[in-house]
Amino acid sequence: xxADAAHRPAAIRFERLLCSHGAQPVLGPIDxxxxxxxxxxxxxxxxxxxxxxxxxxxxxxxxEAGRVEVDGIDVVSSDIAxxxxxxxxxxxxxxxxxHMDIAANISIGARIGGDRLAIGRVEELLALVGLDPSxxxxxxxxxxxxxxxxxxxxxxxxxxxAILLMxxxxxxLDPVTRDRLAREVRSLHDRLGLTTLMVTHDMAEALLIAxxxxxxxxxxxxxxxxxxxxxxxxxxPAAEALVAVPRAQAAAIAALAGPRT
Amino acid sequence: xxxxxxxAFARVPELAxxxxxxxxxxxxxxxxxxxxxxxxxHRNRRFAAVALGLASLVQTIPGLALLALFFPVLLAVSTVLxxxxxxxxxxxxxxxxxxxxxxxxxxxxxxxxxxxxxxALEAAEGLGMTRWQKxxxxxxxxxxxxxxxxxxxxxxxxxxxxxLATTIxxxxxxxxxxxxxxxxxxxxxxxxxxxxxxxxxSVDGAIALAQRGVERRQRLTGAIAGLMIAALAAFALWPxxxxxxxxVTIGAKGFSEQYxxxxxxxxxxxxxxYAVDYRDNLxxxxxxxxxxxxxxDIGVDYAGTLWTNELKRSDRQPREAMIAGIAAWMxxxxxxxxxxxxxxxxxxxFAVTRATxxxxxxxxxxxxxxxxxxxxLGTDPEFLERPEWRAVDAAYGMGFAGTRSLSPGFMYDAxxxxxxxxxxAYTSDGRVAxxxxxxxxxxxxxxxxxxxxLVAHVDAEGDAGVRxxxxxxxxxxxxxxxxxxxxxxxxxxxxxSIGEAAAWLDAQIRAQEGAE
Numbered sequence: 001x002x003a004d005a006a007h008r009p010a011a012i013r014f015e016r017l018l019c020s021h022g023a024q025p026v027l028g029p030i031d032x033x034x035x036x037x038x039x040x041x042x043x044x045x046x047x048x049x050x051x052x053x054x055x056x057x058x059x060x061x062x063x064e065a066g067r068v069e070v071d072g073i074d075v076v077s078s079d080i081a082x083x084x085x086x087x088x089x090x091x092x093x094x095x096x097x098x099h100m101d102i103a104a105n106i107s108i109g110a111r112i113g114g115d116r117l118a119i120g121r122v123e124e125l126l127a128l129v130g131l132d133p134s135x136x137x138x139x140x141x142x143x144x145x146x147x148x149x150x151x152x153x154x155x156x157x158x159x160x161x162a163i164l165l166m167x168x169x170x171x172x173l174d175p176v177t178r179d180r181l182a183r184e185v186r187s188l189h190d191r192l193g194l195t196t197l198m199v200t201h202d203m204a205e206a207l208l209i210a211x212x213x214x215x216x217x218x219x220x221x222x223x224x225x226x227x228x229x230x231x232x233x234x235x236x237p238a239a240e241a242l243v244a245v246p247r248a249q250a251a252a253i254a255a256l257a258g259p260r261t
Numbered sequence: 262x263x264x265x266x267x268x269a270f271a272r273v274p275e276l277a278x279x280x281x282x283x284x285x286x287x288x289x290x291x292x293x294x295x296x297x298x299x300x301x302x303h304r305n306r307r308f309a310a311v312a313l314g315l316a317s318l319v320q321t322i323p324g325l326a327l328l329a330l331f332f333p334v335l336l337a338v339s340t341v342l343x344x345x346x347x348x349x350x351x352x353x354x355x356x357x358x359x360x361x362x363x364x365x366x367x368x369x370x371x372x373x374x375x376x377x378x379x380x381a382l383e384a385a386e387g388l389g390m391t392r393w394q395k396x397x398x399x400x401x402x403x404x405x406x407x408x409x410x411x412x413x414x415x416x417x418x419x420x421x422x423x424x425l426a427t428t429i430x431x432x433x434x435x436x437x438x439x440x441x442x443x444x445x446x447x448x449x450x451x452x453x454x455x456x457x458x459x460x461x462x463s464v465d466g467a468i469a470l471a472q473r474g475v476e477r478r479q480r481l482t483g484a485i486a487g488l489m490i491a492a493l494a495a496f497a498l499w500p501x502x503x504x505x506x507x508x509v510t511i512g513a514k515g516f517s518e519q520y521x522x523x524x525x526x527x528x529x530x531x532x533x534x535y536a537v538d539y540r541d542n543l544x545x546x547x548x549x550x551x552x553x554x555x556x557x558d559i560g561v562d563y564a565g566t567l568w569t570n571e572l573k574r575s576d577r578q579p580r581e582a583m584i585a586g587i588a589a590w591m592x593x594x595x596x597x598x599x600x601x602x603x604x605x606x607x608x609x610x611f612a613v614t615r616a617t618x619x620x621x622x623x624x625x626x627x628x629x630x631x632x633x634x635x636x637x638l639g640t641d642p643e644f645l646e647r648p649e650w651r652a653v654d655a656a657y658g659m660g661f662a663g664t665r666s667l668s669p670g671f672m673y674d675a676x677x678x679x680x681x682x683x684x685x686a687y688t689s690d691g692r693v694a695x696x697x698x699x700x701x702x703x704x705x706x707x708x709x710x711x712x713x714x715l716v717a718h719v720d721a722e723g724d725a726g727v728r729x730x731x732x733x734x735x736x737x738x739x740x741x742x743x744x745x746x747x748x749x750x751x752x753x754x755x756x757x758s759i760g761e762a763a764a765w766l767d768a769q770i771r772a773q774e775g776a777e
Contacts, residue, residue: 060383060386060387080389081389081390081391084386084387084388084389085388085389089388091380091384093379093383093384094380094384095380095383095384095385096381097381097384097385098378098381099402099403108398109388109389112389112390112398
């Protein structure tokens with residue numbers, strides 16, 4: 001599948017992208033193509049520029065220079081509000097609207113586009129993210145963190161986007177919920193044929209669910225490889241440091257289990 | 262007692278209607294102004310600082326002063342824009358109350374919008390909301406409780422401050438409060454306060470209920486709140502029965518004698534077939550300007566007041582010369598016309614108790630100047646700012662140990678209780694005789710004559726019917742009769758209402774006419 005994906009046109013392409021916060025350059029220059037159907041993880045330490053990169057796609061962060069293309073069209077020349085509605089977005093802070101019930105939260109993309117979701121679509125989306133249909137009438141305040149982010153994913157998928165962007169989507173969740181949700185998102189990605197770009201600081205998560213891992217350090221992509229290749233040969237010291245953590249953990253846990261005889 | 266209460270509350274419905282009308286209009290206008298201001302302030306921090314700073318500045322101006330300031334401002338504007346800009350009554354009250362209502366609404370709106378959860382804002386943008394959609398669907402609903410709290414504060418403040426609107430000629434429940442305080446008629450004060458509190462609480466309650474209905478999506482609660490607000494609005498806007506009689510507006514300054522004389526004139530005009538409207542509690546300068554501009558048709562002013570404040574004269578003249586000078590000046594400036602003197606004087610006079618006069622052997626103002634360093638002077642709020650005081654001070658050299666500014670109604674109490682040793686009493690005040698006060702002579706003639714003068718706008722002066730009524734009052738009231746009428750409403754025991762005192766005065770004048 002990865003070999004095949006390389007021949008398809010890119011879902012997202014960055015050309016000489018430069019981003020800065022005020023006078024401080026934080027990212028770039030970046031040249032990168034995200035192939036259709038791939039699940040790409042953006043990994044890096046805090047301040048490496050990974051969030052800025054994903055935010056620049058829908059101009060939540062407006063780049064200093066360079067181009068971003070979605071489906072071959074320059075983002076600058078498209079209607080930014082429409083573009084955002086075409087792309088699913090899951091936020092680390094979830095950002096459910098506390099004054100709207102779950103059904104209204106999930107339907108919000110359709111509503112702001114002057115449309116409404118088909119009858120039964122809310123329940124279908126809830127089922128997709130593993131929630132009971134009775135959640136539709138509940139308010140966000142009554143949900144646990146994991147349930148809220150499931151609704152966040154359902155909201156992102158409501159308008160059947162081809163691209164799903166996730167900015168540290170599981171960062172605030174407990175490890176068990178986080179692991180389960182990450183695997184569920186991967187399976188949704190496969191079932192729906194999405195192109196997924198996920199920002200995470202957790203290399204283990206990236207290694208386990210992504211097809212391709214990009215390591216960012218000080219605003220530069222310092223490693224770009226499938227998980228197996230990355231773990232075998234990280235190349236850059238920053239990538240090495242990130243890969244070392246799960247590798248050492250795995251070894252330590254294996255040692256705890258005792259030598260097999 | 263019950264009659265007293267019934268009289269006090271009789272005017273409440275009509276005054277409450279006017280009170281509510283001007284309050285609703287001010288809150289509504291403030292909301293209209295605040296909506297764009299709050300959005301602009303939310304989007305631009307510097308604009309927010311400037312707008313909130315100005316709104317706070319307005320709030321530091323005392324309510325009475327803010328209302329009074331609009332009179333000269335609107336008077337100037339009306340000379341440019343024409344007569345539809347009325348410097349007295351509804352318009353200045355509306356503008357001042359609107360300015361007052363801005364701060365709580367604006368500040369709460371800005372605070373509420375700034376306090377919206379950033380996660381919700383990021384999601385709103387990320388999901389593709391336009392700026393307007395973000396405001397309408399996310400920011401406004403989430404800031405709503407804070408915004409509504411501001412509107413409720415503004416509503417309560419505005420309805421409270423509307424009681425002060427009476428001082429610029431906008432009838433409100435303040436009419437009862439001011440008149441009651443002035444004549445120490447506590448039933449009137451209570452009636453005014455209770456009415457105003459009831460209005461404030463019902464409006465506040467209705468808004469709170471409306472908010473609850475919206476937030477909890479309770480249709481019934483929302484409907485009840487809507488009905489309450491609609492009922493209050495309908496009450497405020499209820500059309501008054503049309504009056505085909507010719508309309509005359511009588512102005513009065515804020516003290517007993519003025520209230521009584523206004524009612525006396527009104528009584529006689531009503532008998533002559535006119536519909537009468539009163540503008541009570543007007544400031545001294547406001548009354549004259551109101552008659553000159555025609556917003557008030559008739560008022561009673563005093564020779565000394567006009568002489569110093571309006572003619573800007575400081576020379577001393579005999580009373581006939583003063584009155585003739587005022588009449589001539591009015592012909593040449595503005596629309597006010599002198600009808601004539603009522604027959605009594607209400608001059609300032611320094612008064613002490615009999616005991617004080619004997620102890621310090623006080624007979625005239627020279628004696629007072631000698632004893633002044635041991636004495637506290639109690640005056641009405643304006644005396645120390647008036648040219649009369651400068652003239653007295655220049656002629657006698659008064660160096661009082663202290664001064665106290667008191668509402669005229671309380672000056673006599675302060676003298677009785679020893680909080681003041683000498684007060685600037687009024688010669689037609691019934692309490693001078695009742696309290697057996699000693700009025701100190703003015704051998705240097707520093708205090709000008711204060712003949713009560715009937716003044717009318719040129720149009721009213723030209724109306725034969727009005728003119729006949731007014732002419733009947735010229736020279737008709739002597740100082741003893743006026744003092745007695747004043748005392749009827751000012752005294753504590755056997756207190757009479759202003760209307761009763763006016764009727765008594767009317768009967769005295771008629772008896773006198775009959776005798777002639």
